[in-house]
Amino acid sequence: MEKVICRIKRYDGVKEWYQEYDLPYEKGKTILWALTKIREELDPTLTFSSGCRHAICGSCAVRVNGNAFLACKTSLDHLLSTFETHRLTFEPLNNFKVIRDLVVDWKPKFEKMKEVKPWLIPSKDGDKSNGFRQSAKDFHKISSPTDCILCGVCASECNQLSLNQDEYLDPFILNKAYRFAVDSRDAAPEEHIRPILENGLWKCFHCMQCVSKCPKEIDLASENAYLRQATMNMGERANKGARHAYAFVEDVKNKGRLNEVTLPLKTEGFINTMSRIPFAFRLIKKGKINPFHLPKAVEGIQEVRKIYEFAQGEKES
Amino acid sequence: MLSFDIVIVGAGGAGMMAALAASEGNDLKVAVLSKIYPTRSHTGAAQGGINAALGNRDSSDTVEKHFRDTVKGSDFLADQDAVEFFTSNMPNIINELDYYGVPFSRDENGRVAQRPFGGASSPRTCYSADKTGHVILHTLYEQCLKNNVKFFDEWFLLSLAVEDGKLDGLVAMDIRSGEIYPIQAKSVVIATGGFGRIYWNRTTNAINMTGDGTAACFDVGIPLKDPEFVQFHPTGLASTGILLSEACRGEGGYLLNKDGERFMARYAPEKMELAPRDLVSRAIETEIKEGRGFGEGIGAYVLMDLRHLGEKKILKRLPQVRELALDFEGVDLIKEPVPIRPSCHYMMGGIHVTDYKTCRTPIEGIHAAGECSCISIHGANRLGGNSVADVVLFGKFAGLGARETAKQRSFGSGRKVRKEADKWIKTFEYMRKKPKGNNLITIRNKMAETMWNNVGIFRTEKEMVEALETINQLLEDYKDAYIGDSSVRYNMAFINYVEIGNLLKLAKAVTIGAIHRKESRGSHSRGDYPKRDDKNYLKHTLIYNNGDHYTLDYLPVKITKYQPEERKY
Numbered sequence: 001m002e003k004v005i006c007r008i009k010r011y012d013g014v015k016e017w018y019q020e021y022d023l024p025y026e027k028g029k030t031i032l033w034a035l036t037k038i039r040e041e042l043d044p045t046l047t048f049s050s051g052c053r054h055a056i057c058g059s060c061a062v063r064v065n066g067n068a069f070l071a072c073k074t075s076l077d078h079l080l081s082t083f084e085t086h087r088l089t090f091e092p093l094n095n096f097k098v099i100r101d102l103v104v105d106w107k108p109k110f111e112k113m114k115e116v117k118p119w120l121i122p123s124k125d126g127d128k129s130n131g132f133r134q135s136a137k138d139f140h141k142i143s144s145p146t147d148c149i150l151c152g153v154c155a156s157e158c159n160q161l162s163l164n165q166d167e168y169l170d171p172f173i174l175n176k177a178y179r180f181a182v183d184s185r186d187a188a189p190e191e192h193i194r195p196i197l198e199n200g201l202w203k204c205f206h207c208m209q210c211v212s213k214c215p216k217e218i219d220l221a222s223e224n225a226y227l228r229q230a231t232m233n234m235g236e237r238a239n240k241g242a243r244h245a246y247a248f249v250e251d252v253k254n255k256g257r258l259n260e261v262t263l264p265l266k267t268e269g270f271i272n273t274m275s276r277i278p279f280a281f282r283l284i285k286k287g288k289i290n291p292f293h294l295p296k297a298v299e300g301i302q303e304v305r306k307i308y309e310f311a312q313g314e315k316e317s
Numbered sequence: 318m319l320s321f322d323i324v325i326v327g328a329g330g331a332g333m334m335a336a337l338a339a340s341e342g343n344d345l346k347v348a349v350l351s352k353i354y355p356t357r358s359h360t361g362a363a364q365g366g367i368n369a370a371l372g373n374r375d376s377s378d379t380v381e382k383h384f385r386d387t388v389k390g391s392d393f394l395a396d397q398d399a400v401e402f403f404t405s406n407m408p409n410i411i412n413e414l415d416y417y418g419v420p421f422s423r424d425e426n427g428r429v430a431q432r433p434f435g436g437a438s439s440p441r442t443c444y445s446a447d448k449t450g451h452v453i454l455h456t457l458y459e460q461c462l463k464n465n466v467k468f469f470d471e472w473f474l475l476s477l478a479v480e481d482g483k484l485d486g487l488v489a490m491d492i493r494s495g496e497i498y499p500i501q502a503k504s505v506v507i508a509t510g511g512f513g514r515i516y517w518n519r520t521t522n523a524i525n526m527t528g529d530g531t532a533a534c535f536d537v538g539i540p541l542k543d544p545e546f547v548q549f550h551p552t553g554l555a556s557t558g559i560l561l562s563e564a565c566r567g568e569g570g571y572l573l574n575k576d577g578e579r580f581m582a583r584y585a586p587e588k589m590e591l592a593p594r595d596l597v598s599r600a601i602e603t604e605i606k607e608g609r610g611f612g613e614g615i616g617a618y619v620l621m622d623l624r625h626l627g628e629k630k631i632l633k634r635l636p637q638v639r640e641l642a643l644d645f646e647g648v649d650l651i652k653e654p655v656p657i658r659p660s661c662h663y664m665m666g667g668i669h670v671t672d673y674k675t676c677r678t679p680i681e682g683i684h685a686a687g688e689c690s691c692i693s694i695h696g697a698n699r700l701g702g703n704s705v706a707d708v709v710l711f712g713k714f715a716g717l718g719a720r721e722t723a724k725q726r727s728f729g730s731g732r733k734v735r736k737e738a739d740k741w742i743k744t745f746e747y748m749r750k751k752p753k754g755n756n757l758i759t760i761r762n763k764m765a766e767t768m769w770n771n772v773g774i775f776r777t778e779k780e781m782v783e784a785l786e787t788i789n790q791l792l793e794d795y796k797d798a799y800i801g802d803s804s805v806r807y808n809m810a811f812i813n814y815v816e817i818g819n820l821l822k823l824a825k826a827v828t829i830g831a832i833h834r835k836e837s838r839g840s841h842s843r844g845d846y847p848k849r850d851d852k853n854y855l856k857h858t859l860i861y862n863n864g865d866h867y868t869l870d871y872l873p874v875k876i877t878k879y880q881p882e883e884r885k886y
Contacts, residue, residue, distance in 0.1 A: 013806045014677055028647070040758045049353070051523045054559045054641055057357040073644045099493055100807035107470060110462070119459040120418030131415030133427035142420045146445070146452050150356050185418065205511050254358045288386035 005087040031071035058151035063091040068156035070215040093156035115195040116177035123187035134281035138184035145179035147216040157209035168200040171210040178223040202241025256298030320501035322723040329358030331687030331712030333457035338716025350472040355682035355708030359528025364562035366442035368702035369407035374431040375872035378439035391437040391696025392839035396652035396875035399673035426815025442702040447637040478734035481536040484682025495805035499738035504722035511664040511688035515824040517765030520661040521560035532819035540859040542691035551597035555618035557823030563701040566590040574609040588886040595698040595840040598659040618653035667691040675718025697839020754799030763788035
């Protein structure tokens with residue numbers, strides 16, 4: 001390969017266009033190298049942001065061929081071999097407002113982040129002149145979530161956010177809430193968790209894009225699971241998400257499998273389920289569900305229930 | 318006209334601590350300007366830690382020892398009254414940060430963990446794995462959000478306005494809209510960080526570390542103090558200059574030359590790799606110079622070997638370091654040693670601060686803290702772990718100082734700041750429309766190359782005089798520069814233009830300071846004057862900007878307790 005064609009989405013505040021730049025191929029270079037080279041040698045009007053160049057400031061995230069990356073730490077070689085092409089399309093992060101070219105607006109995101117009270121609500125165990133004691137184990141709980149550099153890659157990849165900018169909080173905001181909810185020094189985990197519940201906690205699609213794309217490998221999916229459990233422990237069970245989770249747990253405990261006919265009833269309640277009858281008929285017609293199928297307990301259901309007992313014991317001990 | 322009681326410029330560790338302190342009580346109108354978003358600030362890049370004599374790891378450690386180590390590390394150029402104030406307040410600051418929510422690594426008793434660092438006689442560097450600066454920066458931002466601090470993100474400081482020797486205000490551009498505003502203020506805190514970018518790519522600094530606040534202060538008559546003292550971090554990645562934390566050496570990493578020798582035995586037989594940064598940097602460059610490095614020219618390097626620490630320890634204590642070496646040098650340091658070479662890291666010098674308790678400068682209304690300032694606690698060489706400490710502690714006191722100033726002063730006339738803003742509006746208009754001229758990138762690269770080769774780790778008169786000529790020429794070329802972007806909105810080419818102008822001014826001051834300091838001290842190492850000369854140079858350099866012509870003055874060093882002695886490790 002002799003050259004790399006960089007096709008960049010441009011925006012000047014009024015119009016949008018794509019512009020192509022040819023760069024000579026050099027082994028071992030990064031996306032940021034390419035963008036910098038274009039700006040310095042080909043086109044001083046190309047606008048993007050970058051800071052530390054070593055994956056700690058979070059400034060330089062962009063999309064390449066539809067996927068979000070941190071420009072400074074992603075090698076072109078990796079992209080060229082992944083996409084098996086020498087033509088790369090650069091675009092600003094998804095789910096952000098664009099200011100110019102590849103630069104996006106973070107201000108509304110930080111405003112949104114305030115919802116979860118992203119600061120320590122200190123417990124009475126500490127004070128300003130002595131700090132806290134915290135075990136190494138408890139530090140470990142907040143170690144990974146505090147790796148977050150607020151680069152926005154997770155938000156760009158989030159499919160729920162693409163549908164629902166106003167009623168869903170960005171994955172990094174969930175991470176922020178989680179980070180304080182599990183901090184042994186925090187006095188009020190619920191104050192961080194409740195806003196998440198009120199902003200579509202259960203709407204996550206489990207598409208796992210945030211997890212697989214996070215440049216810091218933060219396990220946002222497990223954090224989300226924790227937050228959901230925490231809301232149920234807080235007594236927040238009168239919502240679709242919690243009811244759905246309980247229906248799963250009960251069905252599997254009783255029969256070792258799901259009952260897809262009763263699941264919507266348990267999740268959405270009678271009235272909402274009735275409104276879905278036309279949809280259910282279409283499913284029946286296509287043979288997707290069988291309303292007369294009442295599953296029997298699976299063979300070995302006793303073993304399944306033992307697992308439940310065991311898990312219950314673990315939780316209580 | 319926009320007006321605030323206090324304006325803080327820069328939202329790194331120092332700026333945000335200043336904001337927290339200044340906005341206490343909510344009785345004053347405070348604004349923070351940052352040319353980026355606060356969490357992008359360079360404080361976040363600090364990996365290794367923050368020094369405070371807590372005695373958690375070594376109960377024999379004391380504030381006194383921290384004081385002595387810092388003075389000795391500074392090669393006796395630090396002001397000892399300031400150092401004493403600094404070291405005795407640091408334990409409190411750590412507790413305060415803990416209370417704010419900084420996720421510190423912990424010891425077996427649940428106390429803040431501490432590790433050994435270069436130049437320290439006890440393990441006193443508090444840390445959070447190897448992301449200490451990052452978590453402190455984010456925690457301070459969180460606290461600012463909690464306190465509803467007013468942030469102007471992506472606002473760029475163009476200049477300060479001073480009338481009758483007192484602050485009138487400042488001029489800043491809202492980068493997104495391209496609008497230029499005069500802003501009135503009773504006091505400002507300049508906290509804009511260092512200017513390692515005078516060496517452009519041979520630095521560990523972020524791309525935007527261009528000394529904007531330092532240059533703005535310099536332009537209104539505040540002298541630069543000790544600009545010749547430039548710290549080179551011994552362990553930059555060989556190919557990019559990106560920093561590998563001192564924690565590598567703190568955790569026991571070896572430095573090896575091409576003969577497989579732990580060469581530090583020759584330079585600091587007792588401290589070995591844990592000698593201070595200036596010593597280790599020179600040792601590495603000497604090895605390379607004498608042919609015991611790998612490779613040649615600008616690409617030459619030595620190795621840092623961590624393999625003997627074992628996978629478990631590396632993954633636990635240095636996970637980010639390992640990732641950096643993997644991503645940016647292609648080396649897994651669990652399996653192989655990593656190529657390293659010194660890289661410009663930190664500016665000991667900066668805005669002349671005249672009172673460490675309030676961080677005020679000679680101009681009424683202007684305060685400064687953090688790397689942009691020179692208080693001076695680092696003297697001729699800063700110890701690892703003292704910089705994040707410096708930013709949070711003096712950031713706080715600068716905020717308190719600015720608060721006092723704002724309470725005592727009333728607003729200036731606003732005439733000067735309006736005039737200054739009009740000047741910038743015309744400059745922006747002119748530069749946007751200017752159709753041709755000198756290439757800015759060429760100017761910038763020439764500056765960096767000259768500074769690295771002639772005013773770098775080893776210095777001599779002849780080379781530095783040449784450098785000064787080159788920089789003067791580049792300043793001339795700069796007057797006819799061309800930016801190549803005519804847009805009003807988010808015009809980064811214009812921002813870069815102003816930044817490069819700032820760097821050139823500061824590079825010139827570094828060079829002049831270095832030429833006139835005819836001795837070797839701390840990071841300033843001269844081949845033609847290899848010895849420290851206390852008789853003539855136990856004093857701070859002050860450089861004033863009188864237009865094209867810079868003038869030089871000196872200031873005595875404050876010595877309270879420790880008489881200068883030869884610095885041995």
